[in-house]
Amino acid sequence: MGLGQLLVVMLSLVAAGLVLYPFQQQREDVKVSGKPSYSGVGVVLISLLHLLSFATSFGSSLWVSFIGGIIMFKNLPRHQFGNLQAHMFPVYFKLVAACGAICVISVTILHPWSVATGFERLQVVVLGGSLGATLLNLFYFQPLTMKVMTQRHKVERQENIGSEVGMSRNSEAAKRNPELAKLNKRFGMIHGFSSLCNLFSFACLSFHSWYLASQMLP
Secondary structure, three states: OOOHHHHHHHHHHHHHHHHOOOOOHHHHHHHHOOOOOOHHHHHHHHHHHHHHHHHHEEEHHHHHHHHHHHHHHHOOOOOHHHHHHHHHHHHHHHHHHHHHHHHHHHHHOHHHOOOOOHHHHHHHHHHHHHHHHHHHHHHHHHHHHHHHHHHHHHHHHHOOOOOOOOOOHHHHHHHHHHHHHHHHHHHHHHHHHHHHHHHHHHHHHHHHHHHHHHHHHO
């Protein structure tokens, strides 16, 4: 496990710990006033950290999922595109997971579960779902996808394809190469699950944006 993955795991564990076991001081504040007390500067700093982490995660997901990836696929040779994705996605998932963990931590600090409203509790669940889906991609689907992609690239090079843009030559070669057809099917299935996790994470972030917008109302 690399340093980046270790950092993501540590932040995720801290987030889970704060959800399950809020700060003792928070519990004492809740007993007295019904809500946790923080200094004005502390609230602003935690809120700012939350907003910046959310914006980074949401913006990165939007760009990679719906803009940058599509542009690269339509304009780069397929093997070059795949190799670029193999280097980009681990960093992308680490960034989104780290920001997601910070979002869960900050929401849990500002709105402890025991005194949070139903809508605030829902934000913890939603952000936790986004974090969980991203971690699943980081530690399972993304490495498996890259492994199958590497195997498929090897078979495609034997067929003298992969330097073209798009999938047309791959489809033709798969009709006469059972091994390539099998790898295509396996890659499509794994990549599909990975994409679903990524879309679920983005949907959760989108839902949380509604909550943030509601806090800006006068």
